[in-house]
Amino acid sequence: MLRLIVRRLLQLIPTLVGLSVLLFIWLHRLPGGPTAALLGERATEADRRQAEALLGLDQPLWVQYGRFLRRLVELDLGTSIRTGRPVWEEFTMRFPATVELALAAMFLAILIGVPLGYFAARRRGGWLDIGAVTGSLIGICIPVFFLAFLLKEVFAVVLGWFPSVGRQSTGINATDVTGFHVLDGLLTGEWDASADALWHLVLPAMALSSIPLAIITRMTRASVLEVLQEDYVRTAESKGLHQRVVRLRHVMRNALLPVVTAIGLLTGGLLSGAVLTETVFSWGGIGSFIRDAIDGRDYPVLMGFILFIALIYVLINLLVDLAYSVIDPRVRVH
Amino acid sequence: MGSPVSNTPNHPDDRDAPETPGTPELSGTPAVPHQAEAPAPVEGERTRRASRKVDRIDRLAELTARRETTTGAGLWVEAFRRLRTSKMAIIGACIIAVFVVLAIIGPWIAPYSPTAQSWRGEVFPNRGLFVGPRGENWLGLDHLGRDVFSRMLVGARQTLMVGVVATLIGFTVGALIGGVSGAALVLGGRAGQRIDAVIMRFIDMMLALPSLLLAVSIAAVMGQSLTTVMIAVGVVQIPIFARLLRGAMLAQGGSDYVLAARALGVRRRRIVMAHVVPNSLSPVIVQATLALATAIIEAAALSFLGLGNPDAAQPEWGVMLAQAQRFFDQAPMLAVYPAVGIIITALGFTLLGEAMREALDPKLRS
Helix, strand or coil, X not given: CHHHHHHHHHHHHHHHHHHHHHHHHHHXXXXXXXXXXXXXXXXXXXXXXXXXXXXXXXXXXXXHHHHHHHHHHCCCCCECCCCCCEHHHHHHXXXXXXXXXXXXXXXXXXXXXXHHHHHHHHCCCCHHHHHHHHHHHHHHHCCHHHHHHHHHHHHHHHCCCCCCCCCCCCCCCCCCCCCCHHHHHHHHCCHHHHHHHHHHHHHHHHHHCHHHHHHHHHHHHHHHHHHHCCHXXXXXXXXXXXXXXXXXXXXXXXXXXHHHHHHHHHHHHHHHHCHHHHHHCCCCCHHHHHHHHHHCCCHHHHHHHHHHHHHHHHHHHHHHHHHHHHHCCCCCCC | CCCCCCCCCCCHHHHCCCCCCCCHHHHCCCHHHHHHHCCCHHHCHHHHHHHHHHHHHHHHHHHHHHHHHHHHHHHHHHHXXXXXXXXXXXXXXXXXXXXXXXXXXXXXXXXXXXXXXCCHHHCEHHHCECCCCCCCCCCCECCCCCEHHHHHHHHHHHHHHHHHHHHHHHHHHHHHHHHHHHXXXXXXXXXXXXXXXXXXXXXXXXXXXXXXXXXXXXXXXXXXXXXXXXXXXXXXXXHHHHHHHHHHHHHHHCCHHHHHHHHCCCCHHHHHHHHHHHHHHHHHHHHHHHHHHHHHHHHHHHHHCXXXXXXXXXXXXXXXXXXXXHHCCCCHHHHHHHHXXXXXXXXXXXXXXXXXXXXXXXXXXX
């Protein structure tokens, strides 16, 4: 098992290095440079050259890339061209917001999706089943940003049940420990801060969970339907095993295999795919920051952020494979 | 020649599929339908002999035809037959049909020009004054005093174009990459494995890149236009198609008929082109149908982020939706119309795609 993990981790290195090379070339090919955005339209050609020399952008691309790699080995991602702060700092400031949102959305999706899919499958053709199938179809087809807008308008603006933007109310003075607002409140005992953060989380998480919820529901349903027809389920039932044992140990354990894969991949997608929801709810996560970085050609920020997201994505993939071999003894990956 | 052997009432399916004459159980009794076709048996012997000759030709044609179809079409014919009994497929196909017809004839049946701000004087967005549905304008006016109904009708074409072109880009490039990779892996020996490994690492990199960011950066390189949206949405789909086709080819590569073909000394290229690829295409085609839905939604998302068609006068549902968000407080219906259009269209493609997936699933085949 350990050898497998090490080998898989080593395999990641060429992928990530290759990605960084491609990304570097690609980003530096974007028309316009960071200096144009920095200096404004009235800057002269000389100003621009001077700024480029200052940032080291006048050197050949491979020299710049070499510098990037050398810094990376020292775990230094460089400084943001736009804000002047270290990329790592910018990242840790915003990443918790995105992770919090993504995890909350995933939590909702699993909490509702798995039981819904299970019961829909058990009562196939019933009203619950029809509702679940129809709902998940619509969930996939509705544009996320439209759903976000709809939720915001109805529950925040018209009904006023939830806050419409941001992660925290202005009056709240919460201590920042981890950057995860809900968790921070729990750690420091500031219950109202925690509750307030949770309150802000509801609508964005609901909007973001629409697609994973739909996919998880459908996959669970399809998977349970398939497993229910297996011989071993019939055998277990005819042996007179307790219904609950059959359901949990025979049906669910086998049915959840493909769902686990999907959950892993969906989580990876959520971390980067929250741009739309973050924009609608002014969430202040990494999504909107990367967009601004693209507009400002902030190379260090883009390299750092995108590589980090890619790293997390491939790590999640690895975790999914490992989880697979834990849940299913038949799949011991070689 | 032209006597349709299979025109018996218990097989109405075959009327739509004349290139596949006769199901196996019918081919043994080709004389039955001929009795109906030759109603005057007066000329006796000669007719009988002639008809026997006709029979023979028919039978030959039938056999040759069948040999052609069984190589690749058997699966498809059966899948098509099952699709036609699936409620999901029928609903999906109907939605798509309506959408395509609208996209074609929309500009002609639109009552007004979609770009003319004919009722400019009646709408005041900054004062929250909008005009809802009325006899003259069935869906009301937008924030610039344009007829929303006409814009919806004309916009269907652009929306369909974006979806189809984007998916075609993803499908073509992705299938090409995946096909090369799969072919190399299945039949290329050790060198092939290496080619496959390199290509797949590249695909992994593409998959690891956040899709929306990929699209945004493509839009940044190419500037803001409808073409950009199509390419950006299409590029995001490339790795999905590539992986899918490769996976399917890999599965087919291990099958007995490939082994048999190799043992018979069939050339590698022919094995791949005639055996492996046709049998691996079904998941890719299902994915293409589903991708059409995603493409339309993603294009709308890019418009929402301000990367869509810069000429906002040209109606397209994604752009309309993005624009209407600003006036959501005063005129929510302006956003609801294009949103519903997008949702229903995406639903149509999704339903058909899912039904196709079920129809092509070998596990569910009777």
